[in-house]
Amino acid sequence: MSQLSLFDAEEFYEFPKDLLEYRENFLIREKADQLQDVLLKTTPWEQRTQKMYDKTVITPRLTAWFGDDRKSYDTADSNTSNGNPWTPELLSLKERIEKEFGYQFNGVLLNLYRDHNDSVAWHRDKESRYGKRPVIASISLGQSRNFDFRKKDHHQSKYSLPLPHGSLLIMKGDLQEHWEHRIAKSTVPMKSRINLTFRWIQC
Numbered sequence: 001m002s003q004l005s006l007f008d009a010e011e012f013y014e015f016p017k018d019l020l021e022y023r024e025n026f027l028i029r030e031k032a033d034q035l036q037d038v039l040l041k042t043t044p045w046e047q048r049t050q051k052m053y054d055k056t057v058i059t060p061r062l063t064a065w066f067g068d069d070r071k072s073y074d075t076a077d078s079n080t081s082n083g084n085p086w087t088p089e090l091l092s093l094k095e096r097i098e099k100e101f102g103y104q105f106n107g108v109l110l111n112l113y114r115d116h117n118d119s120v121a122w123h124r125d126k127e128s129r130y131g132k133r134p135v136i137a138s139i140s141l142g143q144s145r146n147f148d149f150r151k152k153d154h155h156q157s158k159y160s161l162p163l164p165h166g167s168l169l170i171m172k173g174d175l176q177e178h179w180e181h182r183i184a185k186s187t188v189p190m191k192s193r194i195n196l197t198f199r200w201i202q203c
Helices: 029-042 088-101
Strands: 020-023 049-052 055-058 062-067 107-113 120-123 136-142 145-151 154-163 168-171 179-183 193-199
Touching: 029 088, 029 136, 029 193, 088 136, 088 193
Parallel strands: none
Antiparallel strands: 020 168, 049 055, 062 107, 107 193, 120 179, 136 168, 136 193, 145 154, 145 179
């Protein structure tokens, strides 16, 4: 099966444009470099576990959660991630996205993909605490990695979008209802990548 570029003019008509907003150079290179350096050095990274097919496995990446008071990031199939208060850098970034795009967020999940062996499997961010049509703003720092999408009920409809250093991708609408996404392992050696996903967690 061939993999299509998400923004290929000949194929993009199949993917509803109201599900995504994308800005390749949301952060200028200097700001992206500074933020990546700060996050690598100061973030209290942790490796979580989750249940897969009745087995408990270690996630192939490191994570950290920052957000408002009393907001924690946990799921039914993973252990709770200790919450951290907003840092000035993350709070400033949250407020900029909110101002420019009109959405609201009360937390951000950071993922550190240390090299080409780290990944996240096909999934949907579809839980009651995210609301019916969640909006997730994703900023990428460091190594460019392909962000793959496929239709939940038609896996042949598959697209791939490279997310470079400083880019912003906003997932919205019914994306989490009908589409799955992943960051796949790679056979090509890669440097580290940090992904920040700003979210709204309901009480």
